[in-house]
Amino acid sequence: MTHQTRPKDKLPVVYTSRAKCRDCYRCVRVCPVQAIRMKDGQAEVITELCIACGTCITACPQQAKAYRTDYNKVLQMMEENHQIAISIAPSFVIYYDEWQQKRLPSALRMAGFSHISETAIGAYQSAKATAEYVSENPHRANVCTACPATVNYVMHEKPELAGFLVEVVSPMIAHAKMLKKTAPKRKVVFAGPCVAKKDEAQWTVNQDLVDAVLTFDELDELLSIRQINLDQCEESSFDDLVPGDASLFPLEGGLLRTAGLKTDMLDEHVIAVSGFREVKDALEALNEKTGNLIIEPMFCKNGCINGPFAGHKHTGIQNRAAILNYAAKQRKPDPANIGSLKSTSTHFDTVQSGKKVDFSEDQIREVLKKTGKLTPSDELNCTACGYPDCRTKAIAVLKGLAEPEMCMPYMRRIAEQKFDTMIDYDPNGIVLLDHELRIIHMNPAFKKMFSCSDALLAKKISYLIDPDPFEQLVTKKVDVYRSKTNYSNYNLLCHLVAYVLPENQHYVGIFMDITDTSSSKEKLRELQSETVIKAQELIEHQISMAQELAKFLGEHTAAGEILMKKLIDSIKK
Ligand code: SF4
Ligand code: SF4
Ligand code: SF4
Known part of the structure; x- marks a missing residue:
């Protein structure tokens, strides 16, 4: 094991498409290693910290998180007439339906690949080497993993545990080595469900082995650019047969099973774990005193069958069954013909x-x-900013990863204070009522117009004025009430606009004093337009508050928003 700073020239694997980001903080919330920085309202991936797990890509509701695509590179290799071998990850069984699986080899040949085989062939070599490594190191914890996101996690976040990693190449690298060994000049392309494999191919120790890494989505894109349709291809076989149980690699415990290590779920010395939380917990339990323990961690829940680009067409149980069925049906090669790979050892850089x-x-x-x-x-620890608690968020601010303004309760308080000030200075009387028409808020102009004070808070509006306009809203007789109303007790002639705030069934009344009959119609129009603006501001404030909360709670307010816009339009009329 050696130490290195992350190479500066390393291509970012995951990044943010700036035009699409709506700073909802969801990616910040799901990133397991806090590798996302909020800057100028954009969620920026910090390449040096990113472990390329792909979690943020699938979590972003705006498709603003993207990964580096390699299919153009492969198309160029084809144009330059290179011999290209493609290594297909065993979870292709999940991504493609059974009829498509049988035609995929023909489609890939038509596309221009000269050798078509499964990564499981390399997986078999990795598993054999893992079994040997473990038997040579029986009295310590051995973390056996083919998952680059897990290796990255250890090397970035838990370097003190790096010594427990079994230093054996992954199936992708083992297969690439085998393919290059038989034809050193040919290019090797890997296709699978995983984004982290793009990173693994860039590790210093793996230089010049895998020339391009595609997700299955990219492979589909490439076939479509080459105008190849799977339903027009004939069935054919891969160029090599998969030995042993190596087709089981995408399942939790698949590596251990292929390596012939015990996979009894009740065995306390051998455990397979998957999903970030479980992997983290299992790794954190390791220390120098841990003896005779074999762990197979996989970053994605249930293994690569749930990788970010596995397809997700079926349930986890169906996917598991599909892999088991496929593995059971495969013709096995003659043991005498199984090639072997000498250089299966590797090292990892913290x-x-x-x-x-x-x-x-x-x-x-x-x-x-x-x-x-x-x-x-x-410290509310509400997690709306994407961090688990206020202190972690404060530390992220100090590290330059977060901005103070990401605190939603704080920003809401500021916005409310600003808005309250606006209402307080409004020359029109404004009153806010709850669903039972009790007074929640009155601005100073309202109190002056109706000669009252905050002593009336929580009292029904009928204490003060005729509640009929608001009752018409309660009974849904009208959506918006607009009328000239005479309040003779108060020597007032008002133009009243009243409406409901649908999110919380509150009612707003805006009273324009038009008592002064010498006022010109022009003045009245000005007042009306000012009122519409204020009403609109009030509504939009309510919408934005509701949206901020709904964003956090994951609800949709589109319907409410449309309703409110209609309301604004009807007030304008
Ligand atoms: S999850 Fe939200 S904050 Fe992150 S990139 Fe997507 S839109 Fe931006
Ligand atoms: S790929 Fe994973 S580590 Fe990288 S930014 Fe996204 S969630 Fe974080
Ligand atoms: S579990 Fe599989 S798909 Fe997920 S990150 Fe690891 S190797 Fe990639």
Whole structure:
């Protein structure tokens, strides 16, 4: 094992398409290693910290997270008439239906690949080498994994555990070595469900082995560019047969099974885990005193069958059954003809990301103070910013990963304060009522017009004025009430606009004092238009508050928004 800083020239695997990002923080929330920085309202991937797990790509609701595609590179290799071998990951069984699986080899030949075989052939060699490695190191913890996201996680986040990794090449690398050994000049392309494999192909130790890594989506794109339709291809076989149980590799425990290591779920010395949380917990339990333990971790829940580009057409159980059926049906090669690979060992480089910086309590408190968190009870730990708690978010601000303004309760408070100020200075009387027409809020102009004070809060509006306009809204007789109304008790002639806020069944009344009969119609029009603007601002404020909360809660407010827009239009009329 060696240490390195991440190569500066390393191509980013995952990045943000800036035009599409709507700063919802979902990717920040799901990124297991805090490799996403919010900057100018954009969620930027920090390449040096990213472990290329692909979680943010599938989580982003705007398709704003993207990965580096390689199919153009492959098309260019084809144009340059290179001999190209393609290694197809065993989870193709999940991505393609059974009839498509049988035609895929023909389609790939038509596309221009000269050798078509399954990565499972390399998996068999990896498994054999893993079994040997474990038998040579029986009294320690052995972390056996073919998953580059897991290796990246250890090397970036838990370098102290790197010594437990079994230093054996992954199936992709083993297969690439075999393919290059028989024809050193040919190009090797890998296709699978995984984004992290694009990163693995760039590791220094793997240089010049895999020339391009495609997801199955990219492979489909490439076939479509070459105008190849699977339903017009004939059935044919791959160029090599898969030995042993290597087709089971995409399943949790598949490596251990192929390696002939025990996979009894009750065996305390051999465990297969999948999914980030479980992998993290299992790895964190390891220490120098852990003896005789074999762990097979896979970053995606249930293994590569649930990789970011596995297709996700069927349930997990159906996918597992599909892999088991496919493996059971395969013709096995004659053991005498199974080639072997001598150089199966590898090494992993830990990454000095510079992320682990300690900040003093004073520094953290200073950041918390900036967002109104003066005491621990102000720390709501609501996770709306994408971080698990306010302190972690404050530390992220200090690291330059987050912005103070990402705190939603704080921003809402600021917005409300600003809006309250606007309402307070409005010359029109504004009253807000709850669903039972009790007064929630009155602005100073309203209190002056109706000679009342906050003592009336929580009292019904009928204490003050005729509630009929609001009752018409409650009974849905009208959507918006607009009328000239005489309040003789108060010597007032008002133009009243009243409407409902559908999200919380609150009612708003805006009273324009038009008592002064000497006022010109022009003045009245001005007042009306000012009122519409204020009403619109009030509505839009309510919408944005509802949207912010709904964004966090994952709800859809589109219907509410359309309704409110209609309301604004009807007020304008
Ligand atoms: S998840 Fe949200 S914040 Fe992240 S890239 Fe997508 S839109 Fe932007
Ligand atoms: S690919 Fe994984 S590690 Fe990289 S930014 Fe996305 S979620 Fe984080
Ligand atoms: S579990 Fe499989 S698909 Fe998921 S990151 Fe690991 S190797 Fe890739």
